[in-house]
Amino acid sequence: MIQGTRLPLSFYTRGDVLTISRELLGKRIVTDKDGIVVSGIITETEAYNGAIDKASHAYGDRRTKRTETMYQEGGIAYIYLCYGIHSLFNVVTNVAGLPHAVLIRAIMPEHGKEVMADRIGRNITDKEGQGPGKVTKLLALNFTDDKEDLINGNRVWIEETNIMIPEDTIEVTSRIGVDYAQEDALLPYRFVIGMKYYDTLRDQQKDL
DNA sequence: CGGCCGATCCACT
DNA sequence: GTGGATCGGCCGA
Numbered sequence: 045m046i047q048g049t050r051l052p053l054s055f056y057t058r059g060d061v062l063t064i065s066r067e068l069l070g071k072r073i074v075t076d077k078d079g080i081v082v083s084g085i086i087t088e089t090e091a092y093n094g095a096i097d098k099a100s101h102a103y104g105d106r107r108t109k110r111t112e113t114m115y116q117e118g119g120i121a122y123i124y125l126c127y128g129i130h131s132l133f134n135v136v137t138n139v140a141g142l143p144h145a146v147l148i149r150a151i152m153p154e155h156g157k158e159v160m161a162d163r164i165g166r167n168i169t170d171k172e173g174q175g176p177g178k179v180t181k182l183l184a185l186n187f188t189d190d191k192e193d194l195i196n197g198n199r200v201w202i203e204e205t206n207i208m209i210p211e212d213t214i215e216v217t218s219r220i221g222v223d224y225a226q227e228d229a230l231l232p233y234r235f236v237i238g239m240k241y242y243d244t245l246r247d248q249q250k251d252l
Numbered sequence: 253c254g255g256c257c258g259a260t261c262c263a264c265t
Numbered sequence: 266g267t268g269g270a271t272c273g274g275c276c277g278a
């Protein structure tokens with residue numbers, strides 16, 4: 045069915061995590077869980093800028109079993125458990141040794157809406173898929189998928205699309221839930237497809 | 253080894 | 266608008 049062109053390794057290994065974060069808007073995340081394939085279009089991201097970023101788990105170059113994932117070469121998933129309940133999905137970027145990552149905060153459900161509805165136990169609404177915990181629930185990802193290879197793996201990957209997000213429809217704000225990061229909590233590292241274009245995009249999906 | 257708390261969500265008021 | 270769910274990572278003792 046879906047099988048588009050995956051983003052190449054070179055997309056992820058670039059050094060500017062903000063650019064990657066912005067460019068991920070409009071791309072397609074696909075998961076294959078026991079042969080059940082679903083997809084969603086990325087509509088919201090947050091950049092985590094490595095060892096100097098107070099909001100990052102790797103702030104201060106803190107290498108632990110958990111953060112080790114972010115230190116690997118870009119192009120793999122960083123998925124960890126938050127609040128004991130939610131798995132959050134991040135894309136590792138940059139070269140090995142530099143712990144940069146992009147948190148996927150929202151997707152627009154695309155293929156497999158029925159399966160997704162089963163997974164959350166209710167119907168998919170017009171604005172479904174907003175919130176990082178919801179993203180992993182719809183896609184059936186959890187922390188056991190940590191370090192999954194987005195280029196060669198077969199459980200989760202990201203594809204190119206023909207969606208062009210007009211630059212002036214992208215809202216750039218500070219990141220959510222990182223108040224503890226002091227001055228870094230104010231950095232404009234969150235990228236959201238604005239409401240007006242979001243509706244346009246959703247209407248296009250319905251026409252498919 | 254104990255305790256705290258987090259890149260959250262949902263049901264309920 | 267608020268609190269409860271629920272648990273691994275991390276830090277300090």
